[in-house]
Amino acid sequence: MQLRPILSTLRRHKLTAGLLVLQAAITCAIVCNVVFMIANRVQRISVPTGIAENELSVIQSTGIEKGANPQAQHAADLATLRGIPGVQSAVAVSYSMPLDQSESSSGICPSKQALDRAMQNNSIEGSGCVEPAVYDGTPGLIKTLGLRLVAGRDFRPEEFVSEGKPAVAIVTRALAQHLYPGEQALGKSMYDGDNYVLIVGIVDRLLRPNLRAPGVDGDSLISPRRPPDLSVLYVMRSAPQDRASVLQAASAALLKLNPNRLIPPTRMQTYQEIRAEYFQRDTTMIGLLLASALGLLFVTALGITGLANFWVQQRRRSIGIRRAIGATRGDIVRYFLTENFLIVSVGIVLGMLLAFLLNGVLMQHYELPRLPLFYLPIGALLLWGLGQLAVLGPALRAAAVPPVVATRSV
Amino acid sequence: MFGYYIQMALRSLKRSPILTALMVLAIGLGIGASMTMITVLHVMTNDPLPGRSAMLFTPHLDPLPLNHKHRGDGPDPTDNLTWPDAMALLNAHPATRQAASAGGSLLVRPARADVRPFNVSGRYATADFLSLFGVPFAHGQGWSAADDASRNHVVVLSETLARKLFGDASGIGQAVRLGDSDFRVIGVTADWRPQPMFYADLSAQSFGDADQFFLPLSTAVDLKFQTSGNQSSWGKGDSGDSMTSGEMTWLQFWVQLDSAAQVQAYHQFLIDYSAQQKSLGRFQRPPTDAKLYSLMGWLAHKNLVPTDVRLQLWLALGFLLVCIVNIVALLLAKFLRRSGEISVRRALGARRRDIFQQLGIESALIGVAGGVLGLVIAQLGLWSVRHRPDDYAQLAQMDMLMLFGTFALAVFASILAGLLPAWRACRVPPALQLKTS
Numbered sequence: 001m002q003l004r005p006i007l008s009t010l011r012r013h014k015l016t017a018g019l020l021v022l023q024a025a026i027t028c029a030i031v032c033n034v035v036f037m038i039a040n041r042v043q044r045i046s047v048p049t050g051i052a053e054n055e056l057s058v059i060q061s062t063g064i065e066k067g068a069n070p071q072a073q074h075a076a077d078l079a080t081l082r083g084i085p086g087v088q089s090a091v092a093v094s095y096s097m098p099l100d101q102s103e104s105s106s107g108i109c110p111s112k113q114a115l116d117r118a119m120q121n122n123s124i125e126g127s128g129c130v131e132p133a134v135y136d137g138t139p140g141l142i143k144t145l146g147l148r149l150v151a152g153r154d155f156r157p158e159e160f161v162s163e164g165k166p167a168v169a170i171v172t173r174a175l176a177q178h179l180y181p182g183e184q185a186l187g188k189s190m191y192d193g194d195n196y197v198l199i200v201g202i203v204d205r206l207l208r209p210n211l212r213a214p215g216v217d218g219d220s221l222i223s224p225r226r227p228p229d230l231s232v233l234y235v236m237r238s239a240p241q242d243r244a245s246v247l248q249a250a251s252a253a254l255l256k257l258n259p260n261r262l263i264p265p266t267r268m269q270t271y272q273e274i275r276a277e278y279f280q281r282d283t284t285m286i287g288l289l290l291a292s293a294l295g296l297l298f299v300t301a302l303g304i305t306g307l308a309n310f311w312v313q314q315r316r317r318s319i320g321i322r323r324a325i326g327a328t329r330g331d332i333v334r335y336f337l338t339e340n341f342l343i344v345s346v347g348i349v350l351g352m353l354l355a356f357l358l359n360g361v362l363m364q365h366y367e368l369p370r371l372p373l374f375y376l377p378i379g380a381l382l383l384w385g386l387g388q389l390a391v392l393g394p395a396l397r398a399a400a401v402p403p404v405v406a407t408r409s410v
Numbered sequence: 411m412f413g414y415y416i417q418m419a420l421r422s423l424k425r426s427p428i429l430t431a432l433m434v435l436a437i438g439l440g441i442g443a444s445m446t447m448i449t450v451l452h453v454m455t456n457d458p459l460p461g462r463s464a465m466l467f468t469p470h471l472d473p474l475p476l477n478h479k480h481r482g483d484g485p486d487p488t489d490n491l492t493w494p495d496a497m498a499l500l501n502a503h504p505a506t507r508q509a510a511s512a513g514g515s516l517l518v519r520p521a522r523a524d525v526r527p528f529n530v531s532g533r534y535a536t537a538d539f540l541s542l543f544g545v546p547f548a549h550g551q552g553w554s555a556a557d558d559a560s561r562n563h564v565v566v567l568s569e570t571l572a573r574k575l576f577g578d579a580s581g582i583g584q585a586v587r588l589g590d591s592d593f594r595v596i597g598v599t600a601d602w603r604p605q606p607m608f609y610a611d612l613s614a615q616s617f618g619d620a621d622q623f624f625l626p627l628s629t630a631v632d633l634k635f636q637t638s639g640n641q642s643s644w645g646k647g648d649s650g651d652s653m654t655s656g657e658m659t660w661l662q663f664w665v666q667l668d669s670a671a672q673v674q675a676y677h678q679f680l681i682d683y684s685a686q687q688k689s690l691g692r693f694q695r696p697p698t699d700a701k702l703y704s705l706m707g708w709l710a711h712k713n714l715v716p717t718d719v720r721l722q723l724w725l726a727l728g729f730l731l732v733c734i735v736n737i738v739a740l741l742l743a744k745f746l747r748r749s750g751e752i753s754v755r756r757a758l759g760a761r762r763r764d765i766f767q768q769l770g771i772e773s774a775l776i777g778v779a780g781g782v783l784g785l786v787i788a789q790l791g792l793w794s795v796r797h798r799p800d801d802y803a804q805l806a807q808m809d810m811l812m813l814f815g816t817f818a819l820a821v822f823a824s825i826l827a828g829l830l831p832a833w834r835a836c837r838v839p840p841a842l843q844l845k846t847s
Contacts (some may be wrong), residue, residue, distance in 0.1 A: 015830075016739060019735060019738055019739035020739060022735055023735045023736055026731060030725075034725070040474055064519075064527055102646075138496060262517075262529065263527070281716075281718055281800070284798055285721075288725070289725070292725050292729055295439060295729055296728075299436050299440075299732055299736050302736065303740065306432060306739070306740045306743065307740065314747065320608070365720075366721055367717075
């Protein structure tokens with residue numbers, strides 16, 4: 001294939017070719033960044049929580065009776081809930097679950113010295129102290145949530161307290177590593193400002209109710225403390241297909257047991273609904289990003305096809321002459337494919353520079369990480385493929401031009 | 411001549427229907443996506459109280475100790491005022507009207523047996539609140555400063571809540587049980603729902619349902635009602651009643667100032683007040699930290715538009731840009747294909763200006779058609795935005811301004827796209843084309 005004739009033709013159509021290059025470049029730049037953003041969001045929404053997500057459902061109950069004993073009510077409620085057909089186990093937690101947004105967190109230190117350092121600096125930074133999310137609940141919490149113990153043991157029934165602070169805790173592996181880097185955390189005593197808290201168990205993973213940064217999202221602490229308030233969240237474990245019926249039965253049973261309570265319909269959820277709600281903006285964004293990437297590629301393909309069609313019509317005569325003097329149909333198709341390849345290639349080179357510029361702007365304003373280099377060859381392949389596909393139709397039409405055209409005057 | 415050009419343009423567009431359709435589709439998609447996002451941004455940065463907003467201002471003081479470190483992700487404590495500061499500003503009353511308020515959610519226990527207890531959100535406010543913002547009344551009236559002072563159990567309900575509690579009767583004079591206390595209904599407001607809810611704690615909630623009740627702030631403090639906004643405290647020991655503590659901010663404060671001189675004077679008053687508090691040892695930071703925001707200035711300062719929405723807007727505009735470049739290329743091809751026709755017209759005496767005009771009108775026609783399509787696509791886009799569960803979603807409606815904006819943007823974009831091709835085409839030499847073809 002000779003490039004010379006293609007280049008000299010393009011030189012005569014600088015403006016149109018330039019516009020195609022520009023369009024390919026902008027599309028390449030935007031699509032590279034959009035695909036990168038999609039990948040980031042997908043990674044964000046697929047974070048594992050560490051709990052048995054598709055077997056859990058929750059129902060919130062807020063007592064409105066003054067002077068009632070909340071914990072006695074919780075115990076009675078739990079006994080009722082455990083009697084519902086399909087419920088394998090049930091526990092009460094204060095108000096939160098992973099990705100459930102309202103979070104209770106408190107500073108905790110590996111030692112008293114670390115706390116003194118933090119007090120001195122008036123900041124938790126660099127002191128060795130961390131700020132984990134704190135979960136509480138009634139006995140059976142670890143089993144009901146489906147947490148995986150990797151060291152130590154579950155709480156003993158006598159370790160659960162109804163008021164005050166418990167003397168033991170179970171931490172996540174991430175928290176254990178952050179508190180005691182390179183050491184065995186099991187059996188260590190953490191200092192919470194007033195008391196020492198013994199680590200009796202380590203679970204593999206338990207995500208925070210609110211994500212902060214990837215490094216600290218796994219920092220959670222489970223405290224054997226019964227929920228003290230009138231407002232409580234009941235967590236029930238059942239087979240996935242039973243969840244809807246369990247929730248309906250639970251609401252009816254709780255109101256029957258004691259009607260002096262509020263059960264907001266928005267807080268009768270399967271865990272998957274909680275998770276979907278947390279990531280709702282991200283899923284919307286993924287949809288929009290995907291739609292705009294496809295839209296951009298579609299419009300670019302339209303442009304390429306439209307212009308190629310125009311060029312084929314404009315060059316009917318010269319195509320005919322080439323055919324008459326011996327060029328095969330394949331030669332003609334290859335000519336147009338190569339021409340498109342050249343244009344798109346220039347566009348891609350320009351587009352990669354633009355992609356990095358755009359990424360720089362996005363990094364500044366939208367906390368996007370740096371675009372990894374491997375996105376560039378992917379973007380290039382995508383655009384080359386798109387260009388070849390878009391130009392194929394017009395090229396085949398060009399190949400169908402009969403050699404006899406050369407002998408006619410227009 | 412204009413009518414003739416339009417006729418010619420229509421004829422030319424009809425000659426290549428597929429190309430025309432592609433161009434209209436491209437511009438329609440770009441305009442539709444852009445107008446959807448511009449409309450969302452427009453409703454989020456709207457003036458919530460047209461006509462009154464220019465006179466409303468919110469003062470902000472900085473009572474934080476010098477060694478206080480603000481955590482980046484938490485709400486700014488100086489967004490709100492402490493109880494002592496709010497009361498001091500209220501009692502000095504240098505403004506035409508001034509009111510302190512805080513949001514709250516209360517349990518309502520209806521007297522009717524057929525309605526189960528439910529939670530409603532409303533505001534605890536001082537007497538001037540309702541007249542300051544011009545909240546319209548359907549029945550009755552608001553409370554007085556005397557009610558504030560004696561912490562009376564009076565309440566103003568929204569029409570919606572009154573209807574839910576009392577059926578069709580206005581309910582004036584009736585008792586309603588809020589939390590664990592009885593309140594006497596003295597007024598019912600017509601629906602009042604400015605969006606964004608500029609007067610509330612914007613870090614906690616910025617768009618949402620109308621307030622269902624208003625009751626005296628002093629009564630709420632007296633009864634220790636829960637508030638729904640942020641409470642930021644920095645004191646070491648919690649001494650006594652935290653709601654009236656000078657080390658916790660939780661109150662929103664608004665004033666009405668009618669003239670520039672009054673604004674100036676009020677700002678000076680804030681600085682003087684801060685200086686006085688500093689000399690008393692309560693404030694530690696420079697008195698010039700005291701700020702007075704206008705309503706729109708405050709909204710801009712709080713920046714209510716989520717970064718995702720901004721990103722979506724840029725994405726849509728980027729898409730429109732690619733669509734425009736696309737149309738430039740297609741129009742160029744289309745116009746140059748008619749070099750023959752153009753050179754004949756030029757040879758017959760048409761000036762470059764005439765050719766330019768004719769082709770410009772042709773691109774504008776594509777823009778008008780693209781605008782119509784864009785409008786349909788934007789309505790679809792807004793419909794899908796309204797189905798998002800975000801709190802601002804329900805507001806996503808086009809007003810007249812956005813409607814005309816759509817067409818203006820479409821025609822502007824298409825004329826912009828037509829400029830280069832038309833310029834190139836009107837430089838076709840008169841005779842040369844005739845010769846070769």
